[in-house]
Amino acid sequence: MVMDWTEKYRPSTLSEVRGNDKARDALREWAETWDDHREAVILHGSPGVGKTSAAHALANDMGWPVIELNASDQRTGDVIDRVAGEAAKSSTLTQSAEGEPGRRLVIMDEADNIHGTYDRGGARAVTRIVKEASQPMVLIANEFYDMSRGLRDACRTIEFRDVSSRSIVPVLRDLCRKEGIAFDEKALKRIADGNDGDLRGAVKDLQAVADGKDEVTVDDITNGDRDTTKGIFDFLDAVLKEEDAEDALHLTYDVDETPDDLLLWLEDKAPKVFDAGELARAYDHLSRADRWLGRVRATQNYSYWRYATDNIAAGVAAARDETRGGWTRYGGAPYRSTKNKTRDDIAARIAETAGVSTATARRDVIPFLAVMTHHCKNRDLTVRMAARYDLDAAGVAFVTGSGESTNKVQDVVADAEELKAEEAAEHGGDAFLERVEEDAGESEAAQAESGDVESLAEDDGEEETAADAESDDGQSGLSDFM
Numbered sequence: 001m002v003m004d005w006t007e008k009y010r011p012s013t014l015s016e017v018r019g020n021d022k023a024r025d026a027l028r029e030w031a032e033t034w035d036d037h038r039e040a041v042i043l044h045g046s047p048g049v050g051k052t053s054a055a056h057a058l059a060n061d062m063g064w065p066v067i068e069l070n071a072s073d074q075r076t077g078d079v080i081d082r083v084a085g086e087a088a089k090s091s092t093l094t095q096s097a098e099g100e101p102g103r104r105l106v107i108m109d110e111a112d113n114i115h116g117t118y119d120r121g122g123a124r125a126v127t128r129i130v131k132e133a134s135q136p137m138v139l140i141a142n143e144f145y146d147m148s149r150g151l152r153d154a155c156r157t158i159e160f161r162d163v164s165s166r167s168i169v170p171v172l173r174d175l176c177r178k179e180g181i182a183f184d185e186k187a188l189k190r191i192a193d194g195n196d197g198d199l200r201g202a203v204k205d206l207q208a209v210a211d212g213k214d215e216v217t218v219d220d221i222t223n224g225d226r227d228t229t230k231g232i233f234d235f236l237d238a239v240l241k242e243e244d245a246e247d248a249l250h251l252t253y254d255v256d257e258t259p260d261d262l263l264l265w266l267e268d269k270a271p272k273v274f275d276a277g278e279l280a281r282a283y284d285h286l287s288r289a290d291r292w293l294g295r296v297r298a299t300q301n302y303s304y305w306r307y308a309t310d311n312i313a314a315g316v317a318a319a320r321d322e323t324r325g326g327w328t329r330y331g332g333a334p335y336r337s338t339k340n341k342t343r344d345d346i347a348a349r350i351a352e353t354a355g356v357s358t359a360t361a362r363r364d365v366i367p368f369l370a371v372m373t374h375h376c377k378n379r380d381l382t383v384r385m386a387a388r389y390d391l392d393a394a395g396v397a398f399v400t401g402s403g404e405s406t407n408k409v410q411d412v413v414a415d416a417e418e419l420k421a422e423e424a425a426e427h428g429g430d431a432f433l434e435r436v437e438e439d440a441g442e443s444e445a446a447q448a449e450s451g452d453v454e455s456l457a458e459d460d461g462e463e464e465t466a467a468d469a470e471s472d473d474g475q476s477g478l479s480d481f482m
Contacts, residue, residue, distance in 0.1 A: 005207045006200050009175060011057045017050055018171050019163030019199060026158045027054055031062050031136065034103075040130035040137035042111070042152065044144040045160030048200035054160070055107050055138045064105040064136070104135050111151075112141035127151045162197025165189065171199065172206050182215040190221045232257060232265055233330060239266060239317045240273040241324040248317035252309050259308045263289055266316055267343075269330050271401025276371045278319050283367035285315030290362075342398050349389045366399065373400045376408045386416035387423070 011017045017024045023043075030041050043051040059066045111126065127150045130137055139155065141147055172188040191209070195202040209220050235255045239248045252262065263286055270282050289311035296304045347362035354361065373382040376396075386396050393413050397404035 004204075005175060006203050009178070009203070011050075011053050012060050014054065014057045014061050017054050017057055019167035020045075020050060020054070020160045023158050023160045024054060027058055028061070030156060030158070031058055034136045037156075038133075039156050040133060040139060040154070041156040041158060042139045042141055042144070042147070043158050043160060044112075044141040046162050046197060047142050048195075048198035049160045049163055050199055051140050051160050052107070052109060055105070055140065058138075059105040059107075062103070062105070064103050066105050066107060068107045068109065106133070106135055106137045107140065108137065109140045110142075111139035112143045112146040123148045123151065127154055130154050163199040164197070165192040168192035168195065168199055168202045172202060175203065175206060176210070176216065179210065181210050181213065184215075184217045187216050187218045187221050190218065194221075231255075235262070236265060236269055236330055237328070239313055240270060240320065241328070243317060245314035245318040249310065249314040252313045259289070259305050259312060260293055262312050263293065263308070266312060270316065271370070271374060272328055272330060273324065274320065276374050278321055279374065280367065280371045281319035282316045283370065285311040285319060287362075287367060288315070342394055346389065346391065346395050346398060349391070349395075353389060370399050370401065375402050376400050376412055379408075379412065382412050383415045383419060386412055387419040390420070391416070 014024050014028055023045075027041070027043070030037075030039075043055065045051055056066060058064075108126070126139075127148065130139070130151065131154050139147075139151075144152070144157070144159075169185075169188050169192045172191060173183065173185075176183040176188070187209075188206070191202050191205050195205065206216070210216050213220070232255060235251055235257075238251050243251065252259075255262065257265070266282070267286050270279055274282055289308040292304050292308035292311070295301070296308070343362065343366065344358070347358045347366060350356070350361035350365050351358040354365065356365070369385060372378065373385055376382045382396065382400060385391070385399070389395070391399070391413070393404045393409050396402070396409050396412050397406075400409070402409050
């Protein structure tokens with residue numbers, strides 16, 4: 001079996017870490033003065049820029065044994081306390097021959113994947129551990145601001161920036177020489193340019209191109225490139241405004257995104273184009289796609305991708321009532337990471353409050369709330385939703401499709417806080433959307449009884465659409481759920 005070059009040539013010392021000299025030096029200084037400050041450090045930056053490699057190289061330089069944990073696998077407070085807490089506090093395993101306490105480096109990868117209620121105290125446990133740790137800790141994160149403010153404030157922070165193409169090329173050149181492969185300098189530069197700051201991705205691309213060859217040429221890179229003639233915004237225009245279902249599906253072959261990423265983009269941007277009825281039908285197709293992607297993750301059978309893609313592209317395009325022209329301000333990448341953290345956190349809040357499963361909340365309740373509170377048009381309903389489920393600006397923005405920083409979202413969150421305070425003072429009950437939650441529970445029971453998930457989802461979508469059609473103000477059916 002051929003060894004992955006990213007592992008085979010992982011830097012063994014900080015001096016071998018390329019492209020982030022300032023971050024590398026700051027990390028060394030943190031380690032050498034740890035006895036003076038005893039703070040944990042967060043290494044954050046885009047995937048593939050060398051954060052984890054730098055942490056392991058540092059351990060080699062300092063002579064520290066490594067205990068590595070993955071926060072996405074050990075998420076709850078109890079597990080983190082038991083595993084990470086003991087690792088961060090005990091020094092008995094690293095005592096010197098004279099009995100002096102030794103040092104070990106505790107590395108927690110994907111530390112940005114622990115979130116509040118969904119992870120049952122995990123974020124609080126990590127914050128507590130870094131404050132009490134008697135061993136140096138390095139937390140690795142791709143999304144710095146996905147971490148809680150308390151955790152960020154409790155640690156030093158070092159940013160690893162995207163590695164420039166100019167810094168990637170010498171690494172690729174060195175790998176070719178070590179592997180005895182001749183190369184065209186232009187070919188290496190093309191690989192570096194195509195990976196947009198991702199050193200790890202560039203190394204993987206080089207290994208894939210060089211497999212079984214004695215030389216890497218420009219032609220090899222050209223022939224190996226994926227067709228990226230369609231960007232993500234062209235794809236969004238095609239699906240949400242222009243093309244029919246068949247043509248939209250064909251365009252997925254020309255976009256350099258996985259089905260998971262395409263789902264995220266459409267889920268985030270559809271509210272900017274679709275009206276309420278179209279949005280309900282589109283979310284129905286996206287929920288089906290999400291289930292197929294769940295099967296891919298569970299079984300590693302990637303043949304299921306085609307069923308997900310059918311719903312993502314053709315299904316969403318078919319949900320559109322008419323073609324549209326003009327320019328749409330889609331904004332940047334979806335707020336959420338590819339792991340749906342915001343959606344899952346909201347689903348967990350709804351599930352706990354409404355007494356339904358997280359899957360039902362994600363599949364049935366959130367899309368329904370999104371239609372009823374679309375762009376915060378029914379402001380009173382949106383405020384009560386935010387108050388009931390304790391949603392922050394990011395949560396309200398996600399459900400309503402409005403910009404997180406807009407005044408209307410900020411005002412909704414402020415009014416929701418006031419409403420919660422009033423209800424707490426009055427010992428008020430939970431009057432908001434009881435009918436929605438009852439319907440969600442009945443929906444789940446009906447699915448279990450009939451076993452026909454797909455037809456139920458279709459019926460729900462038709463009912464919502466019919467209700468939309470009966471209303472002149474886009475707020476149909478609200479009186480049933482108040």
